Amino acid sequence: MTARRKVTTVAALGLAPLALAGLATAPASAHGSMTDPVSRISACFAEGPESPDSAACKALVAAGGTQPLYDWNEVNIANAAGNHKQLIPDGKLCSAGRDKYKGLDLPRADWPSSALASGNHTFRYKATAPHKGTFELYLTKDGYDPTKPLKWSDLEEKPFAKVTNPALENGAYVFDGIVPNKSGRHLVYSIWQRSDSPEAFYTCSDVVFGKDSGGNAPAPSASAPSEQDIEQGAEKSTVDHGGHGGDDHGEPAGAGTDAGTDAGTDAGKPAEQPA
Numbered sequence: 001m002t003a004r005r006k007v008t009t010v011a012a013l014g015l016a017p018l019a020l021a022g023l024a025t026a027p028a029s030a031h032g033s034m035t036d037p038v039s040r041i042s043a044c045f046a047e048g049p050e051s052p053d054s055a056a057c058k059a060l061v062a063a064g065g066t067q068p069l070y071d072w073n074e075v076n077i078a079n080a081a082g083n084h085k086q087l088i089p090d091g092k093l094c095s096a097g098r099d100k101y102k103g104l105d106l107p108r109a110d111w112p113s114s115a116l117a118s119g120n121h122t123f124r125y126k127a128t129a130p131h132k133g134t135f136e137l138y139l140t141k142d143g144y145d146p147t148k149p150l151k152w153s154d155l156e157e158k159p160f161a162k163v164t165n166p167a168l169e170n171g172a173y174v175f176d177g178i179v180p181n182k183s184g185r186h187l188v189y190s191i192w193q194r195s196d197s198p199e200a201f202y203t204c205s206d207v208v209f210g211k212d213s214g215g216n217a218p219a220p221s222a223s224a225p226s227e228q229d230i231e232q233g234a235e236k237s238t239v240d241h242g243g244h245g246g247d248d249h250g251e252p253a254g255a256g257t258d259a260g261t262d263a264g265t266d267a268g269k270p271a272e273q274p275a
Contacts, residue, residue: 031073031239032201034190035172036124037114038222039203040094040104044112045072045233046225054220056111060103068101070236072225073128075101080200084191091149093189094204104204109146109185112222116188116207118181123161125173125192126224129240133194137161137177140186150204155189156180164195171227182209185219 033042044057049069052058061069075096077087088097095101125135136159144154161177168174185208192201205222212218225233 031129032125032127032173032192033073033075034123034188034203034205035126035224036122037116037188037205037207038112038224039190039205040111041069041072041075041101041203042126042224043222045069046223046229047112049233049236054110054112056106056108056219059106059108063103063106064100067236067238068103070233071100071239072233073126074201074239075104075203076199076201079198080193081198082193082200084193084200084202085152088152088202090151090153093150093152093202096200096202105149107147107149110219111146111206112220113185113206113208113212114222116179116182116186116209118179118209120176121179122174122176125190126230127168127171127173128230131194132165132196133192134162134164135166135173135175136191136193138189138191139180139182140189142182144186146185146187146206150187150189154187183211184209185212 033039035042038046040056040060044052044054044060047053047057049061049066052061052069075094075098077084077096077098080087092102092105094104123135123137138155138159140150140154141156160180161175163175163177166173166175185206188205188207190201190203190205194200206219208219
């Protein structure tokens with residue numbers, strides 16, 4: 001482990017996850033999306049909101065227009081406060097229950113996917129504004145069917161990775177985790193709950209262990225957006241990249257962002273010890 005990159009290793013599925021404090025001296029960042037493995041919205045944004053390549057991303061745009069992709073880093077609930085299952089109904093996990101992002105919930109086996117292997121893995125979450133928070137990563141259970149709407153019961157009961165205030169490296173949160181044994185097509189569901197606010201962010205990342213079992217034809221590989229993609233797309237984004245929220249589309253209470261912000265981390269906070 002170098003002084004420049006201080007990543008935290010978290011526990012495997014079936015063991016008590018370690019909630020480890022961030023050791024970075026730079027501020028954390030909020031607003032963002034998973035880029036390793038690549039989230040659905042990141043992959044479709046990288047393909048280009050106006051003319052995506054994959055059938056799944058084209059279907060996303062057909063369902064909700066291009067604006068959700070320009071606002072790729074704002075799949076959130078302002079007042080979640082840890083009540084994720086109570087606020088997000090089955091079938092709407094990937095959109096966080098927000099109509100704006102309903103295209104992310106389309107049940108299909110051809111979403112652009114990332115290769116993933118069991119064992120140690122370094123996760124990356126692209127960030128665009130400062131805040132504290134905890135990440136939890138869940139994997140779908142054996143027998144997961146991507147052609148059916150995603151339900152909470154499709155996810156393993158406990159997160160296989162959990163980390164608080166991970167290090168920020170080159171604009172992304174970086175932390176290590178131990179991926180459980182799986183095969184075929186699965187989904188990684190991430191919850192990023194801020195600790196300085198009730199706001200939380202959500203992502204769905206389609207992954208394949210070994211051979212894709214999701215459909216007849218292999219799905220395209222997912223690519224994360226480049227810095228150039230992000231810079232160019234920001235011109236059409238309705239999200240305040242300073243971390244002060246986003247647009248107001250008249251969504252019900254619980255959707256959207258709040259105005260809270262801060263610029264610190266719990267540097268030096270001791271890590272929780274396994275039971």
